[in-house]
Amino acid sequence: MDWPARAASLRQWTSNGVRAPHKPLLFLYALGRYQQDAEQELAFSAVEEDLKRLLAEYGPGNRTTPAYPFHHLVSDGVWEVRTRRGAGSPGSGVRELRESGAAGRLAPELRAALRRDPSLLGRLARTLLDLHFPPSLHQELCEAAGLELEYAETLPVVPGRRSRNQALRELVLTAYEYRCAFCGYDGRIGTIPVGLEAAHVFWWALGGPDEVENALCLCSLHHKLFDKGVLGVSDEGRVMVTQRFVGHSAAAREQVLVLAGRPLLGPQPGMPAIAAAHRAWHTAQVFHGPSRPAVAA
Structure with missing residues (x-):
């Protein structure tokens, strides 16, 4: 599995340049929490305020809810959600996620890949940062998400990525x-x-x-x-x-x-x-x- 390529192709709602960084922000946050504790599940009720702050500070100006990416990131194959009833998200509403005891974490296949190759975490994070945010925000976004990265790492080659004009x-x-x-x-x-x-x-x-x-x-x-x-x-x-x-x-x-x-x-x-x-x-x-x-x- 080419995980950086999958991170580069998260399905997002887009229209006329409208920003929709909800999934990348949750993915970055989940990578940061994995780095701190690889086995920890993230209860929605416990991380809701953290995700709200990330969306408020690094998302678009309009109001949004952390329930949206918590539910929808599952469809990209990098995230899983469980409730007291078992596997699967109860929906994209805040109330449903709270009342069902929903908790999420990186998908099992991705966790296994990260155990085999710890450097993969940095490549995933750098891909998300590079594709969704300007360089001036990368370091503070890492700090906000609890990520520690080696910035000397080479970015993965992602098909279709543009080259910058050095002049x-x-x-x-x-x-x-x-x-x-x-x-x-x-x-x-x-x-x-x-x-x-x-x-x-x-x-x-x-x-x-x-x-x-x-x-x-x-x-x-x-x-x-x-x-x-x-x-x-x-x-x-x-x-x-x-x-x-x-x-x-x-x-x-x-x-x-x-x-x-x-x-x-x-x-x-x-x-x-x-x-x-x-x-x-x-x-x-x-x-x-x-x-x-x-x-x-």
Whole structure:
């Protein structure tokens, strides 16, 4: 069984780029718990809050339920569910899972494969991370799921996986004149820019193109906040800050809150701005709106 290929082909509801990371998040969480205790079953009532937090932080902005992946991941052959009545999930409702004493864990065949080849766990996790989330979130997602990975591991070859455009970073930094489009940070050591990154607007992991019109030059902090949905870009090309962000320190005000309503810095004339379709995708699928009102000058 090619388990990484199976992890890469989880059946998910998709439509026009709508994010549906429910199954990958549960799979990552289950791998983390397996790493801690290979024989433990995960009672739905005991892990429900953990899964809620993962979905709230790394899923789309709309409300969702952890019962959905807990039930439906069974169909992908990597997960099993049992109740007090025996094998099989009672359904995708929270009440049914709670009242039946439902508990899940990795499928027996997968557990056996992990015992034979412990490195398989890292390859599975890396496949899920690479296909569903931007690199800026990988390490903290591992921590949230309780996973410890060796990031030097080579990713498995999955049929159909695209190759990244290695020249994109330089193209994007040039387009934005080597400064963060949100705050203007332009740090260098000698002639080498430091702390500046090319941030995809429509995530590459979900099919977004490696093109300047799908990217921003952002400092490391604002790249992370952009991928977490704290920051966004309005139709008018201004920075949006979600009302859900709370920060009382001077640093939070100066680095995040004051950005609300600020126009983007760049791109320079003659270079393509963010395509409207990519901006709309980020607003709908990543940004945790509504946005704060613009800060008075």
